[in-house]
Amino acid sequence: MxxxxxxxxxxxxxxxxxxxxxxxxxxxxxxxxxxxxxxxxxxxxxxxxxxxxxxxxxxxxxxxxxxxxxxxxxxxxxxxxxxxxxxxxxxxxxxxxxxxxxLSNLLDTEAPIGGEEDFVTIEHIGTPRDFAKDGFEPKDHVELGKLLGAIDTERGAKVAGSRSYYLTGAGAMLEFALVNYAIQSALKNGFTPVIPPVLVNPSAMEGTGFLGQAAENVYRIERDDVYLVGTSEVPLAAMHMDEILPADKLPMRYAGYSSCFRREAGTYGKDTRGIIRVHQFDKVEMFSFCKPEDAKEEHKRLLQWEKDFLNAMEIPYRVIDVASGDLGSSATRKFDIEAWIPTQGAYREVTSTSNCTEFQARRLNIRYKDADGTKAIATLNGTLVAIPRMIVAILENHQNADGTVNVPAALQPFLGKAKLELV
RNA sequence: GGAGGAUUCGCAUAGCGGCCGAGUGCGCACGCUUGGAAAGCGUGUAUAGGGAAACCUAUCGAGGGUUCAAAUCCCUCAUCCUCCGCCA
CATH class of the missing domain: 1.10.287.40 (Serine-tRNA synthetase, tRNA binding domain)
Incomplete structure (x- = not known):
């Protein structure tokens, strides 16, 4: 149900x-x-x-x-x-x-009503950099990626088709640094790090609500009747399928690091250049099980942790309250963080956090137990870092005139350098 | 891929057609006992659905079958364990 x-x-x-x-x-x-x-x-x-x-x-x-x-x-x-x-x-x-x-989840009465364009901007953090004042035209991440030997989309396409890429050298190192920094912050905030299965059975997919309208974007391995997950939200939510969790352990927070697979059906014209929209990428996802009455507070916390991450990356962004028509069937409310992408002159989604209240838990048969008995539990998820889009934001926002890129202070200990050099 | 074994109430087990929603031990909760604790004793200890309630119904890995009646018999599937093969 x-x-x-x-x-x-x-x-x-x-x-x-x-x-x-x-x-x-x-x-x-x-x-x-x-x-x-x-x-x-x-x-x-x-x-x-x-x-x-x-x-x-x-x-x-x-x-x-x-x-x-x-x-x-x-x-x-x-x-x-x-x-x-x-x-x-x-x-x-x-x-x-x-x-x-x-039926989709019941909307939060505070969520804005409308379609994709009807989101409400909650706040802007940071100021987009004035490249004119710095005296040069910003290069886009594809060009920077080549100069730095960090991203290879041409060979990606040769080997795996469109929307595929290699992260090499500084690009690969950037991923490790981002993941390590993300996991370290998650640990500080009480998350248990998890490396989940990315190949799951139909009940996990169904329970998390991805076989409804979203089914078109899911890879299915027909021969073995399993699916490739589009986010570790799926295995993290399904982890406690058919279980009753003890009330005193709540909230239970997991930080999943996994590859994510998306067919991107029906997006042929969109974001064809670079690594904004790809078939496979790695992501650190926050997932929380909590009491329904605590869900709104937990949602705010997830959003704050996402903001902390963007702040640490020193990237200007805005937070939007996603409108009802664009929520996804599980979410009662969703906040997206959109980072400023200089060469597009636009804010683009880099993270997203959803409050799914009891919707997924009811379908996955997950409850919690306290002195009064067993009750419905709430689930929430939020992106800590989706690697390719974060790499795009970092390269483009922190580039220098010669194509080198300054590394945000928070990442320097993990990357072992303050600047990405040309190859 | 082949052969065998297993799957019962938090855990460990008993039960092998009706007296079994299910016994025992451990664990847990409450009470008694005690100066306090341990031990001991007693009581309780699943989930879901229907019903105003009394109460009823379902669930012994899942699904199907046999039977008036299934935890118990038969079939299919899933998972785990052991052995063989294959791969690393």
């Missing part, structure tokens, strides 16, 4: 409003309410018959002789009825489940 069916039964208007805000199917709500009633009737009927059968079966065991023969005849007839009622119940339950799975 995703939305709590009891909640839906009692607050159908709230669910309708949410679906409408996302630009998704509103009628679904009424279809579900209708079939839910049929389902409950079917359950009641099955259970009544089953109860009768259980009682009768017990008396068969105790009876002897003629009495037993007579009871057996009755019991046989009843068994058929039970079987019929049971398959009816199973059928209706499955139909209900399929419909409920189509």
């Amino acid at each position: 995703m939305i709590d069916i009891k909640f839906l039964r009692e607050n159908p208007d709230a669910v309708r409003a949410s679906q409408k805000g996302r630009g998704e199917n509103v009628d679904l709500v009424d279809q579900i309410i209708a079939i839910d009633e049929i389902k409950r009737a079917a359950i009641a009927e099955f259970e009544a018959l089953r109860q009768e059968q259980n009682t009768l079966s017990k008396s068969v065991g105790a009876a002897k002789g003629d009495e037993k023969t007579a009871l057996l005849a009755n019991a046989k007839e009843l068994a058929d009825k039970v079987k019929a009622a049971d398959s009816k119940r199973a059928e209706v339950e499955e139909q209900t489940k399929q419909l409920v799975l189509q």
Whole structure:
């Protein structure tokens, strides 16, 4: 399930409003309410018959002789009825489940309503550099990557097709430095570092909500019925699938480092140059399990840690509150951080944090337990660093007239140098 | 890829057609006992669904089958362990 069916039964208007805000199917709500009633009737009927059968079966065991023969005849007839009622119940339950799975998460009432363009800018941090004042035209990351021997997109395309690349020399070292710095900050903030599987089974994919509208962007290995994850959010969320977590351990925070795979279907014209949009990249992802009542606070914390990272990289950026139509089915609210990319004269998404409330947890059957019993848990995720886009931002923002690039102070200990030199 | 074994309530196990939602030990919680603690004693200790409630229903890796009745019998699948092969 995703939305709590009891909640839906009692607050159908709230669910309708949410679906409408996302630009998704509103009628679904009424279809579900209708079939839910049929389902409950079917359950009641099955259970009544089953109860009768259980009682009768017990008396068969105790009876002897003629009495037993007579009871057996009755019991046989009843068994058929039970079987019929049971398959009816199973059928209706499955139909209900399929419909409920189509519902997206309930929108946060504070999330802006609208499409991709209707985001609200929350703040700007830092000032885009004035290259005119510095007296040179900025080079883009592709050119810088070549001069530094850091990025090789031509050979990437030769070997693996479009949207593929090699990180070499300083580029590869930059990745290691970024990952090490990210993991070190995550450790400070109470995260457990994780290297998760990137090849997962359908239930993990389904549970995290990536087989809905997002399915087009997922690589599937048909022969073995497994998927390549587009983010370590998937294995991190599914890690506790079918588990009950102890309340006193919450929040549980994981920092996953993994490769991410995206088909990028339907983006043919977009970002064809460089490594802004690629089929494979590495990323450090924050993931948190917490009590639903703490989720909003946790979301703010994730956002703050993302900001801390950008600040440490000394890159100007803005924070946006993503609008309802552009949220993804799991998220109730999403904040993106967009870094300033000088050669594009634009802010481009580098990290993103979503509050999924109980949506994923309900589908993955993850709960927590305290003194009062077991309850729904909330999940949240946020990018600490997505390597290629961060490399783009660093190269372009910190370049010098000769093509060398200054290394942000925070990265210098990890990279062992203050400047990337030409090769 | 081939052969065998396993999968039961947090953990370890018992159960091999009805008296089993399930016994025992450990663990855990509460209480008694104690100057305090340990030991001892007692009680409790899954999850989900339906119902206003009493209560009922489901779940012994998953799914199907046999049967009036399945943890127990049969089939399929998954995972783990051991051995063989292959690869590193």
